[in-house]
Amino acid sequence: MAKGQKTTKRTQSFWTNFVLILICVIWMVPVIGILITSFRPSEDIFKTGWWTVFPHKEDIEIDRVVLPEDVDVNGPITYGGKTAMFEEWQRGIELDDGTKATWYGNKRTRTLVISQNQWVGFTTKLTLENYKDVLTGKTITYKDAQGNTITRVGNDLSGAFLNSLAVSIPGTIIPILIAAFAAFGFAWLEFPGRNIFFTIIVALLVVPLQIALVPILQDYVSLGLNGTFLGIWLAHTGFGLPLATYLLFNYISTLPRELLESAYIDGASNLTIFTNLILPLSVPALASFAIFQFLWLWNDYLVALVFLGEKNQTVTIAVARLVGEKGQDWHLMTAAAFVSMILPLIVFLALQRYFVRGLMAGSVKG
Amino acid sequence: MNLAQANTPSPNNNNLFAKIVNWFGSTLGKILVSILVPAVTFIVLWQGYLFLSAANAPQILQVIVAIVWGVGGVALLYLVTNWLVMKLPAKAARTLQPFVFVGPAIAIMGWFLAIPVVRSLIASFRNALGTEWIGLDNYIYAFTNPRMLETFRNNALWMVFGTSFSVGLGLLIAFLADRTKAEVVYKSIIFTPMAISFVGAGVIWKFVYTYKGIGVGIQEIGLLNAIVSALGGTPQPWLNIPPWNNFFLIVIMIWLQTGYAMVILSSAIKGVPAELLEAARIDGATETRVFFNIIIPYIKGTLLTVTTTIVIFSLKTFDIVRVMTGGNYGTNVIANEFYLQSFTYNDAGKASAIAIVLLLLVTPVIVNNIRSFNEQRKGF
Numbered sequence: 001m002a003k004g005q006k007t008t009k010r011t012q013s014f015w016t017n018f019v020l021i022l023i024c025v026i027w028m029v030p031v032i033g034i035l036i037t038s039f040r041p042s043e044d045i046f047k048t049g050w051w052t053v054f055p056h057k058e059d060i061e062i063d064r065v066v067l068p069e070d071v072d073v074n075g076p077i078t079y080g081g082k083t084a085m086f087e088e089w090q091r092g093i094e095l096d097d098g099t100k101a102t103w104y105g106n107k108r109t110r111t112l113v114i115s116q117n118q119w120v121g122f123t124t125k126l127t128l129e130n131y132k133d134v135l136t137g138k139t140i141t142y143k144d145a146q147g148n149t150i151t152r153v154g155n156d157l158s159g160a161f162l163n164s165l166a167v168s169i170p171g172t173i174i175p176i177l178i179a180a181f182a183a184f185g186f187a188w189l190e191f192p193g194r195n196i197f198f199t200i201i202v203a204l205l206v207v208p209l210q211i212a213l214v215p216i217l218q219d220y221v222s223l224g225l226n227g228t229f230l231g232i233w234l235a236h237t238g239f240g241l242p243l244a245t246y247l248l249f250n251y252i253s254t255l256p257r258e259l260l261e262s263a264y265i266d267g268a269s270n271l272t273i274f275t276n277l278i279l280p281l282s283v284p285a286l287a288s289f290a291i292f293q294f295l296w297l298w299n300d301y302l303v304a305l306v307f308l309g310e311k312n313q314t315v316t317i318a319v320a321r322l323v324g325e326k327g328q329d330w331h332l333m334t335a336a337a338f339v340s341m342i343l344p345l346i347v348f349l350a351l352q353r354y355f356v357r358g359l360m361a362g363s364v365k366g
Numbered sequence: 367m368n369l370a371q372a373n374t375p376s377p378n379n380n381n382l383f384a385k386i387v388n389w390f391g392s393t394l395g396k397i398l399v400s401i402l403v404p405a406v407t408f409i410v411l412w413q414g415y416l417f418l419s420a421a422n423a424p425q426i427l428q429v430i431v432a433i434v435w436g437v438g439g440v441a442l443l444y445l446v447t448n449w450l451v452m453k454l455p456a457k458a459a460r461t462l463q464p465f466v467f468v469g470p471a472i473a474i475m476g477w478f479l480a481i482p483v484v485r486s487l488i489a490s491f492r493n494a495l496g497t498e499w500i501g502l503d504n505y506i507y508a509f510t511n512p513r514m515l516e517t518f519r520n521n522a523l524w525m526v527f528g529t530s531f532s533v534g535l536g537l538l539i540a541f542l543a544d545r546t547k548a549e550v551v552y553k554s555i556i557f558t559p560m561a562i563s564f565v566g567a568g569v570i571w572k573f574v575y576t577y578k579g580i581g582v583g584i585q586e587i588g589l590l591n592a593i594v595s596a597l598g599g600t601p602q603p604w605l606n607i608p609p610w611n612n613f614f615l616i617v618i619m620i621w622l623q624t625g626y627a628m629v630i631l632s633s634a635i636k637g638v639p640a641e642l643l644e645a646a647r648i649d650g651a652t653e654t655r656v657f658f659n660i661i662i663p664y665i666k667g668t669l670l671t672v673t674t675t676i677v678i679f680s681l682k683t684f685d686i687v688r689v690m691t692g693g694n695y696g697t698n699v700i701a702n703e704f705y706l707q708s709f710t711y712n713d714a715g716k717a718s719a720i721a722i723v724l725l726l727l728v729t730p731v732i733v734n735n736i737r738s739f740n741e742q743r744k745g746f
Contacts, residue, residue: 012653016542023539024555027621030570033589037573049587162426170436177440178471185467194464197472202739203732204479208682210704210721212482214489214714219477229432230415238478241471270463271448299563301685302701306709316565320689323569330573330587337569341562348561352554356629 038334039126045330053123059100059115067110079112130335134322155332157339160318164343166229167304167314168297171236172290178237179244179289180252180282184274186245187253188260198249204242212238213306220307227311235307236300240293247358251285252278288358291351298344315340400453407446411439443470483725489718496714504719514720517700523612524680524699528619532676533669535620536627540635541657543628553632557625564622564685571618572690577603608696615697618686623679627672634668635661674731681727700724 036050052058067079076083080095089112092102104111133140137156141149185191186198216235217226225231255278263273279286301316308314310321319336326332348355414435444466451462493500508514539556543549559567576588578601586592591601605611638661646656662669684701687693693702700720708717 013546017546017548020539020542020546020548020552023535024552027555027559029589030574030621034570034573045587047587048585049589049592051589051592166428166432170433173437174440177437177444178474181444181466182468182471185464189464189467191461191464191468197468199736199739200480201475202736204475205735206678206728206731207479207483208701208721208724208728209479210682210701211486211725212478214708214717214721215482215485216478229428230436233432233436234474235478238474241475242479245471245475269452270467271445274467295561299561299566301563301565301688302705316563316685319563319569320565323565323572323689324692327572330576333569334573337566341566344561344563345558348558349554352557359626359629360633 034334034337037330038130038338039128040123040331041125041127041129042329042331044123044125052120053126055119055121057117058120059102060118060120061113061115062099063114064104065101065112065114067112069110071110073107073110130331131339134332134336134339152326155318155322155336157315157318157336160313160315161339161343163308163312164298164314164316164340166312167232167236167308168294170229171233171240171297172293174233175237175240175244175293176248176286176290179241179248180279180286181274182241182245183248183252184270184278186249187255189270201242201245205246207242209239209303213302217306226307227309229312232304232307235303236293236297239303240296244289244293247289248282248285251282255281284354284357287351288354291347291355292358294347295344295355400450404446404450407442411435411442414439440470486718486721486725489714490722491715493715494711494713500715504715507716508719508723513698513703514700516696517698517703520612520697520699521681521683523609524616524619524683525677527613528616528623528680528683529673529676531616531620532623533627533631533673535624536672537631537669539624540628540632541661544632544635553628556628559622560625562622564618565689567618567622568686568689571614571621572605575604575614577601605691605697606695611691611695611697615686615690618690619680619683623676627676630668630672631665634665638664678728678731681724 033050036053037045040050040053065079067073067077071077073086076085077089079089079101080097082093082095082101084093086103086107089101089103092100094100095114099114099116101112101114103109104113134155135158137153137159139151139153141151186194216238220226220231225234259277260273263277268276299316300314301320304314304317305320308317310317313321315336319333319340322329322333322336414431417431417435448463448466451459451466453459454462489496490504491499491501539552543552546552562570574589575591576586577591578584578586578588586595586601588601590604595601604614642660642664643656646660651659682701683699684705687697687699687702688705691697693699693706700723704717704720704724707713707720
């Protein structure tokens with residue numbers, strides 16, 4: 001009985017781990033695919049799948065045979081002791097010596113490719129060229145699958161990277177600062193309309209920002225803010241403030257009352273209390289919101305598309321443009337996607353703990 | 367809450383500005399300084415504004431100025447307005463000071479979110495250029511046009527399948543991982559896509575779905591088509607086949623959102639009291655029964671919150687569709703139609719009506735949030 005239970009437990013644990021590993025593999029494979037692709041030479045990417053960098057069995061061309069002119073390509077064709085129709089040759093036929101003969105191209109080529117199934121080890125043909133190409137804003141050349149040389153202007157991802165920093169850093173700090181002041185005001189100061197204003201903030205938490213894009217763009221055009229960093233910080237501040245204020249309010253309003261009371265009795269002003277007491281005590285809440293907002297801004301596409309456009313393009317816009325304009329250039333797209341992902345991934349993996357805390361507190365937002 | 371009354375602005379406030387004021391001494395000096403300080407602040411900020419809105423300086427310089435100006439400017443504004451308010455008679459200062467703290471936030475949220483609701487509502491009853499009233503025409507478009515009906519259908523697919531799979535898988539992984547040694551590893555892997563932008567995820571999955579076409583000697587380079595041909599099937603241009611292409615797009619959302627559901631649900635599952643689980647197991651309940659009869663009822667509230675959040679997310683889905691198909695081949699969604707109407711067709715009227723429709727769809731959540739907030743903080 002006890003033994004039986006133990007075995008059940010072990011099988012249970014086996015299946016649990018099996019299912020989880022399976023899901024994790026499915027989750028990771030797409031990312032591994034583009035990571036590998038981004039390091040492969042462009043002409044290889046067009047020809048073979050990324051998984052061919054791993055050891056595998058492959059038909060390697062060892063010879064080419066041109067059939068004599070008198071062979072009727074429309075009838076049965078005989079080669080190497082096998083007779084078959086053109087369509088069958090096209091699909092490839094196993095010969096007696098273990099090699100495989102495949103028709104090359106259309107009927108008029110009269111060419112058979114002889115190949116042998118062999119083991120191929122790890123590919124060593126990896127390159128940093130793709131990254132160089134997407135990062136620069138200058139002219140680049142590369143080869144496509146047919147070996148043609150193609151010349152293009154690079155996508156200037158390094159410029160876009162800087163722009164994304166310029167959007168994300170102030171766009172994270174400004175709303176946090178404003179929200180911290182407001183949260184303190186709502187939590188500890190008495191003023192008329194306090195309830196109504198805070199209820200409105202709670203309501204604004206899930207308002208889709210689409211509602212604001214058209215009116216705000218009109219304002220920006222008349223103020224000359226369209227396409228400027230200032231414009232997009234203000235926009236991100238506006239859209240991020242409800243959540244920031246709400247989260248920080250929840251945190252600041254639970255700080256111990258006695259602490260603040262004794263500070264007031266000591267004659268400290270509201271501003272001193274805020275800067276010397278509230279801000280240092282709220283660091284955990286500030287940090288978790290900061291990571292949240294930073295990732296959100298870095299990965300944002302819609303707001304940047306509307307208010308910045310292509311003038312000061314961020315990484316998301318640069319990558320999306322690349323997909324739109326050069327949708328088959330996988331060597332550029334994969335490298336660009338990785339450039340756009342690297343910083344948020346580092347921030348995320350390093351500060352996951354804080355991020356999760358912010359997520360828990362903010363799960364009312366859409 | 368009478369803390370504010372306890373606070374009287376003290377004359378010997380020892381900040382830097384106060385010292386300068388004391389040095390001036392006279393009333394005239396005080397008035398002069400009161401005008402001078404805001405004026406200087408204003409000029410400094412204005413110059414920064416001009417520099418940044420002109421935007422023709424070298425990029426790195428712009429970025430640095432941007433950061434210093436943006437962050438420093440906000441701090442300076444608070445310091446100066448607070449200092450000005452403190453100069454006022456004690457009673458006025460006490461009334462006005464809270465607004466120094468909450469005023470900027472209220473003003474910005476008003477400008478960027480609250481007032482636009484009203485402005486969009488008005489624009490939704492006017493024509494494309496906003497020059498004439500046209501009654502309900504935009505709403506008739508929004509609710510009856512075949513384009514819009516397609517977006518509603520697709521958003522419904524996103525909502526039903528995207529949400530149920532994200533929450534379902536998230537719950538399954540949270541439950542299973544909880545009983546393994548490598549829990550942290552599994553959870554990190556599933557959670558990591560949350561750090562990736564929808565645009566980046568678009569590239570990742572577009573590569574999985576990519577299609578080269580039928581021909582001799584062509585090797586599929588997309589993972590899905592390679593698997594299909596290895597199993598003897600025919601490769602397909604997955605993103606061009608309606609209505610199934612919607613599901614291939616929804617897979618991306620599931621890939622991104624399952625981690626979110628998993629993390630929240632995982633912490634809820636860990637909150638289930640151990641005695642409860644222990645008692646059930648001693649009574650001979652199977653793991654399946656423990657899951658459905660104890661864990662699920664216990665985390666019902668969290669489950670509801672997570673589901674709501676992901677439903678709202680799926681309603682607003684935009685980036686994925688924009689990058690993958692641009693809304694073509696029968697994959698259009700409400701937010702993409704909004705984008706097309708407002709920025710491609712320049713029809714502010716229809717765009718606003720669509721935005722209002724989106725708002726209406728999330729209204730139940732807004733009402734519920736307000737209700738639960740008010741219950742939470744009775745006597746706020």
